[in-house]
Amino acid sequence: MVAGGGMGPDDEGVSFAHALATLKEQGSALLVVGSVPEEMFADASATMLGDPSADPPRRRLVVTPEPNQVNGVSRLRETGPLSSEYARLVTRGEAARSAAADRPLDQVSPRTHVVDGTVYELGSTIAEVIDEFDLFAGGLAPAEFRMAFDCLPTLLSTYGREAAFRFLHLTIAQARAVSGLVHFRLPRALDSEIVRLFQPLFDATVELRIDGGNLDQRWHFRDRDLTSDWLPIDRST
Template identity: 35%
Template sequence: MSPGSSGRAGGDGTPADAERFRDVLAELRADGCNLLVVGDAPRRLFTAASAGLLGGPDETRYRLLAITDASSRSVVERLPDPEAVPGSLAETTEVVNHAAPPRSVAEEAGRPEAPPLSDISEPSVADPELAGLQADLAEAMAAFDCHAGGLDPGQLRVGVDSVGALVEHYDEDVVRRCLRVVTGYVSDYDAMGHYVLTEPYGSDRADRFADEFDAVVELRAVDAAGRDHGAEERWHVPSRDLTTDWLPL
């Protein structure tokens, strides 16, 4: 589920709660938002959630993904089929490679059925204070805004995977400052940004970063027996004192 979509929700599961959550999602999409994605969940669920938040092929969107430790396959799985999207995926997508050491997502994608990535821009950046990462993301957002002739609310989707890898290589205060810069740019363009942190909701690290974001999306795997899904998400929006029920991912 992603901002702007519909579904049952709410702290008590009532129709009023569901309507309130839909209103909050609409506001997040219209005003721009930054989401922290957490959970005690398999990595594949973070990939699935990221794919949903980057948006499907139903309308023209610009996608900007910064990777630090995401696998090349997971990057491919987040992107729509280039044959299904309006316009050119190469003109509307950029992958900023901040892996250490850098590795090419396009060269490592490897799956014959995967959409080709060779035409997608993939700058590699490594810097001691994350200034290079901030600059590359800011420049890409500005370029997309120029290409679009002005981005519509929610048209630009930004992802960072993962915050945990950044904290492993940089001081936490440096990472926090970087995120504040990036989330500020996301808000300036009324974009939707999501930031992966593979930590349980309520963990010390998740709690320390949660205040930097508009909402926290919590993931979990569930037994698919007797259900039509094997993964769920729950949204926490502290500014609205709102926590949803568990929803199918």
């Protein structure tokens, strides 16, 4: 789920590893912050969606605005099977619907759900996908369900903070009910007012930065007095 590495003293490294293991065992919601290019966020997001060699494969959902649809498909392709019992894409808008319809029949792509309506419809679609994954799995194991949610800036600009907060609260509860690992992108600084508003909903905040051309991450755990060092992103999960 996260790059390996220590935090300095050995006891701190053990505490960090234990905190990560607890998130996997219980299910968790992560807020991913920091302004980095789309392709670099996609790399970090893919590590959270899961190891493509995992057995059984992770059941992955990517929720993305229409302009990032290709980005979402790429993450699903990199992290496991694309059949409908293991991978789904939720996106918005008529153009997204047309793009899905025009996709060549011989092109292997995940099943795509296009949402044209309200935030309620978006939430209902996510809930339906979770229920279907749970049915396919015969009951989802801890950390088997993974979701990347890229639409938080869109929700904020379209519906406002109050509606976005309610949506996050409900969606996170649905994911936690199946012990899923879900992450929501908010490309703002860690100390920004909007990040502070949403942080109490999440188990941890993952801060991204670019350092010398490399992508690093730093984890801040809500219920522990624990913050990791800056760590390089890798694909261990």
